[in-house]
Amino acid sequence: MAWQRAQMYLLFLSMIFFLWFVHDFTQMVPPKALWFFTIVGVLCLSVGYLYTGDLLFSLSHPLIKTKNLPFGITAVYYEAELGPVMLAANLAGLICMAYILFVGFRFYKVGPKKKARFLALALFIMFSCVTSDIFVSLGMSPLPYTLEYGFLAITAFMTGYAVDQVVKASFAQEQLKQNEERYQVLADNAGFIMWTADLDLRLTHISPSVETLTGFTPEEALAMGFDEILTPDSASLGMTVLRTQQALDLEDPGKTPASVQFEVQIKRKNGPPFWAENTGAFLRDGSGVPIGVVGLTRDISSQKAAEEERLFIQRAVESSSDAIAMCDAKFVHFYHNEAFANLFGYRWPKDLVEAGGLLSVFAEPRQGDEVASGLIEQGSWTGEVMTRSNKGRHILTDLRANVVSDKFGNLLGLIGIYTDITEKIAVTKALKGSEERYRLVAENTNDVIWTTDLNLKWTYVSPSVFRMRGYTPEEVLQQDFSEVLTRESTQDVLHIFTEELEKELTDPEPEPRSIVLDMEFLKRDGGTVWSESACSFMRDDDGQVFGILGISRDITERRKAEEDRLKLEERLQQAQKLEAMGTLAGGVAHDFNNLLMGIQGNLSLMLLKLEPSNPLYGRIKNIEQHIKNATGLTRQLLGFARSGKYQVTAANLNDLVSRTSSMFGRTRKEIRIKENLQADAWPVEVDHGQIEQVLLNLLVNAWQAMSGGGIIYIRSENVVLDQRFASSYGIPPGKYVRLSVTDTGSGMSPEVRKRVFDPFFTTKEISRGTGLGLASAYGIIQNHVGIINVYSQEGQGATFNIYLPASSKDVMEEIEPEAKVVHGTETILLIDDEEVIITTGEEILRALGYQVFVARSPHEALEIFRDQAPKIDLVIMDMIMPEMQGIELYDHLTEIRPDVRVLLSSGYSLNGQASSIIEKGCDGFIQKPFNLEELSQKIREILD
Numbered sequence: 001m002a003w004q005r006a007q008m009y010l011l012f013l014s015m016i017f018f019l020w021f022v023h024d025f026t027q028m029v030p031p032k033a034l035w036f037f038t039i040v041g042v043l044c045l046s047v048g049y050l051y052t053g054d055l056l057f058s059l060s061h062p063l064i065k066t067k068n069l070p071f072g073i074t075a076v077y078y079e080a081e082l083g084p085v086m087l088a089a090n091l092a093g094l095i096c097m098a099y100i101l102f103v104g105f106r107f108y109k110v111g112p113k114k115k116a117r118f119l120a121l122a123l124f125i126m127f128s129c130v131t132s133d134i135f136v137s138l139g140m141s142p143l144p145y146t147l148e149y150g151f152l153a154i155t156a157f158m159t160g161y162a163v164d165q166v167v168k169a170s171f172a173q174e175q176l177k178q179n180e181e182r183y184q185v186l187a188d189n190a191g192f193i194m195w196t197a198d199l200d201l202r203l204t205h206i207s208p209s210v211e212t213l214t215g216f217t218p219e220e221a222l223a224m225g226f227d228e229i230l231t232p233d234s235a236s237l238g239m240t241v242l243r244t245q246q247a248l249d250l251e252d253p254g255k256t257p258a259s260v261q262f263e264v265q266i267k268r269k270n271g272p273p274f275w276a277e278n279t280g281a282f283l284r285d286g287s288g289v290p291i292g293v294v295g296l297t298r299d300i301s302s303q304k305a306a307e308e309e310r311l312f313i314q315r316a317v318e319s320s321s322d323a324i325a326m327c328d329a330k331f332v333h334f335y336h337n338e339a340f341a342n343l344f345g346y347r348w349p350k351d352l353v354e355a356g357g358l359l360s361v362f363a364e365p366r367q368g369d370e371v372a373s374g375l376i377e378q379g380s381w382t383g384e385v386m387t388r389s390n391k392g393r394h395i396l397t398d399l400r401a402n403v404v405s406d407k408f409g410n411l412l413g414l415i416g417i418y419t420d421i422t423e424k425i426a427v428t429k430a431l432k433g434s435e436e437r438y439r440l441v442a443e444n445t446n447d448v449i450w451t452t453d454l455n456l457k458w459t460y461v462s463p464s465v466f467r468m469r470g471y472t473p474e475e476v477l478q479q480d481f482s483e484v485l486t487r488e489s490t491q492d493v494l495h496i497f498t499e500e501l502e503k504e505l506t507d508p509e510p511e512p513r514s515i516v517l518d519m520e521f522l523k524r525d526g527g528t529v530w531s532e533s534a535c536s537f538m539r540d541d542d543g544q545v546f547g548i549l550g551i552s553r554d555i556t557e558r559r560k561a562e563e564d565r566l567k568l569e570e571r572l573q574q575a576q577k578l579e580a581m582g583t584l585a586g587g588v589a590h591d592f593n594n595l596l597m598g599i600q601g602n603l604s605l606m607l608l609k610l611e612p613s614n615p616l617y618g619r620i621k622n623i624e625q626h627i628k629n630a631t632g633l634t635r636q637l638l639g640f641a642r643s644g645k646y647q648v649t650a651a652n653l654n655d656l657v658s659r660t661s662s663m664f665g666r667t668r669k670e671i672r673i674k675e676n677l678q679a680d681a682w683p684v685e686v687d688h689g690q691i692e693q694v695l696l697n698l699l700v701n702a703w704q705a706m707s708g709g710g711i712i713y714i715r716s717e718n719v720v721l722d723q724r725f726a727s728s729y730g731i732p733p734g735k736y737v738r739l740s741v742t743d744t745g746s747g748m749s750p751e752v753r754k755r756v757f758d759p760f761f762t763t764k765e766i767s768r769g770t771g772l773g774l775a776s777a778y779g780i781i782q783n784h785v786g787i788i789n790v791y792s793q794e795g796q797g798a799t800f801n802i803y804l805p806a807s808s809k810d811v812m813e814e815i816e817p818e819a820k821v822v823h824g825t826e827t828i829l830l831i832d833d834e835e836v837i838i839t840t841g842e843e844i845l846r847a848l849g850y851q852v853f854v855a856r857s858p859h860e861a862l863e864i865f866r867d868q869a870p871k872i873d874l875v876i877m878d879m880i881m882p883e884m885q886g887i888e889l890y891d892h893l894t895e896i897r898p899d900v901r902v903l904l905s906s907g908y909s910l911n912g913q914a915s916s917i918i919e920k921g922c923d924g925f926i927q928k929p930f931n932l933e934e935l936s937q938k939i940r941e942i943l944d
Contacts, residue, residue, distance in 0.1 A: 018122075037092065193210045274299060333353050381400075454546065680718075694780050694802070712742070822937055838854050894921070
């Protein structure tokens with residue numbers, strides 16, 4: 001019985017080992033079935049070993065069996081009946097063998113053919129022995145039981161297979177070791193991570209480059225679980241991919257991909273996760289069975305960023321409301337966006353091609369030819385064109401057209417961007433087409449497209465920024481927001497963006513909107529460029545604001561034109577204001593001069609009858625001096641009123657400056673005057689007295705600005721004004737002499753600087769200024785067809801610049817006439833509508849020895865002149881009289897007697913009508929009020 005017991009132990013142990021062999025060989029035995037049969041077999045053997053009674057075998061009825069063997073051998077042996085435990089064990093063994101047969105059949109269908117045939121041979125041997133035993137039990141075979149030998153044969157097969165696997169594994173291990181050594185250098189220095197793992201994704205090796213990309217050392221990474229290295233979603237994805245590949249490999253290894261690629265997010269030791277591309281493949285043993293996984297992991301953060309950039313460009317282009325059209329290198333239209341279709345009515349590109357192409361949208365063929373010429377000669381064209389829709393509707397558009405080339409300079413085509421400026425309607429439409437078309441638009445538009453995050457950190461800038469600012473997009477991305485805009489624009493933009501962001505975050509249902517800002521950008525060359533920037537918030541899929549999108553257009557020229565227009569309007573308003581007040585001032589000065597003339601005339605008559613020794617003589621001379629001072633005041637009024645020049649001659653401006661500054665400097669010891677006058681300054685045609693008055697007013701203004709003393713710098717130089725500068729002041733371009741007066745005083749605020757030339761405007765105390773000095777200077781310079789302006793800042797003094805037209809005439813030396821009374825005997829006709837002028841004038845002329853006819857109106861004068869024309873040697877006439885103007889009276893006088901001599905007398909200065917009379921041949925001009933000496937000398941100057 002001991003032999004039979006050992007025999008049964010051997011059979012059950014062999015069966016259990018064979019089941020585990022099939023599991024390892026096929027990988028198709030579920031763990032639950034494997035352990036079920038193993039536990040049942042072990043329990044049966046344990047009971048049989050511990051209990052020696054009838055549980056295993058019944059010894060009460062042993063069977064004696066005799067079998068005839070080959071070669072005449074007869075075998076006689078005992079066989080005990082099976083007990084209940086052994087019956088149960090045999091039943092479990094039969095079920096186990098049936099299950100092994102099922103697994104083998106399934107493996108034969110789906111597994112590798114070589115391995116399947118090997119397993120089929122083992123199963124054939126085993127079941128042949130089972131069949132033989134059944135035949136022996138039924139008496140149908142003379143052989144003894146052979147099942148034990150079958151299991152021994154299977155064990156031999158398993159042993160051979162195991163030895164073969166060990167040899168192959170040893171060889172594979174050696175090969176793996178060589179490969180590991182061979183690729184270790186590459187793995188240690190690669191820019192990607194190389195790793196291996198078992199079939200449960202537990203890392204078995206990882207390259208040192210893991211520390212560069214993640215911050216984890218190789219040792220730390222090997223100690224971490226798969227789900228600790230990857231984000232939860234990526235870890236789940238990796239496990240799913242592995243199990244899917246395992247299932248495919250079991251089904252048909254020939255259909256299993258050599259490798260698979262998928263994207264995962266890898267954690268960093270210090271920092272946010274990053275995206276990586278993972279390429280994995282099975283590690284296989286010598287028979288092709290997967291034993292692990294090998295993989296390469298590459299950082300694709302930059303590719304992800306590029307993808308985000310591509311999506312941004314697409315978004316930026318799709319948000320444009322401009323109509324965009326493209327044609328290929330043969331100038332055949334092939335694409336336009338929906339905004340173009342809405343604007344011009346051509347739904348599909350073929351519709352426009354059939355209508356004649358892009359040239360058909362121009363209302364005037366001439367403009368189309370002009371655009372084409374600009375593109376051929378310069379590569380781009382920008383301007384306003386009149387276009388028309390397919391229905392004939394005329395649309396004024398702003399066209400920006402560009403030639404599009406590849407990086408080698410080869411022509412790819414043309415792109416045109418049309419903005420409807422007829423109604424200024426902003427329509428945002430999605431652009432259709434490929435990613436390349438979106439990029440072409442973004443890279444070739446003249447506008448600058450940019451984005452920032454909510455911290456105003458630049459995240460994208462289109463290449464057109466180089467044309468606008470001189471910086472490349474890469475350089476701009478490294479710049480701070482304050483390095484891109486001027487300080488004022490930075491402060492304005494920060495304030496507006498903060499307010500708009502607060503509205504976005506506090507509004508429960510914010511509506512998409514955009515704002516338009518004027519920004520002043522800094523250029524590489526140190527200058528600035530103004531742009532009109534349309535800005536809007538960018539939102540993610542959840543509607544959350546994550547950044548700002550802007551499109552900036554260069555409006556520097558437009559702003560410059562607007563500033564010039566405002567300056568011209570300001571000057572026009574100033575001129576109109578001065579003209580209105582000047583008219584008033586001129587009338588006051590004229591009437592005041594007539595009053596002074598009456599006083600001066602009576603004084604002159606009194607002086608004729610008094611000896612210098614008379615006590616009253618000195619008092620009368622004092623009154624006469626006050627009249628001269630009053631005359632200076634009226635000159636200022638007339639100068640402010642731009643009422644002309646008195647006596648214009650070519651002069652050296654340096655001489656006038658030196659004379660005036662020297663006189664002024666002697667009376668103001670607390671200041672110093674430094675002159676820097678150009679030696680060969682061009683002559684200027686000026687009224688000496690008026691220009692000296694202007695200089696004196698500027699010097700007084702500078703002195704008053706330096707209450708504690710200081711320095712006045714006077715500089716003269718020849719300049720040539722170009723058309724742009726001269727036209728902004730309404731004067732012709734050409735040669736000018738510039739005179740600059742600079743002080744080191746307190747300077748002016750912007751408000752004061754704007755009103756400095758306004759009449760009666762003063763920042764001084766009432767007793768120190770009337771507000772007429774600079775206003776009269778402004779009027780005098782304007783009347784000389786010149787320019788006067790001021791540059792000043794608070795605390796930095798002021799500079800007044802005067803530009804006077806240069807003259808080609810020679811400078812005449814001034815000769816002061818001798819102050820004496822000259823008599824005569826000729827006949828003079830005196831014409832004036834003021835009674836005091838007639839009365840005193842007649843007495844003065846008679847006192848000088850002349851015969852006098854007087855006329856109180858032009859008509860009376862003409863009657864007298866017609867009757868007495870041969871006798872009259874000189875006519876002294878007023879310029880402004882009722883009934884008839886002076887120039888009309890002069891024409892009538894010359895009609896009666898062409899050679900008549902006329903002296904023009906007026907309370908106004910020599911301008912306008914007086915100048916016209918002089919140009920017609922009038923012999924002279926004398927300004928009221930005049931004294932006896934001035935009148936007598938002027939009469940003799942004409943008559944002699």
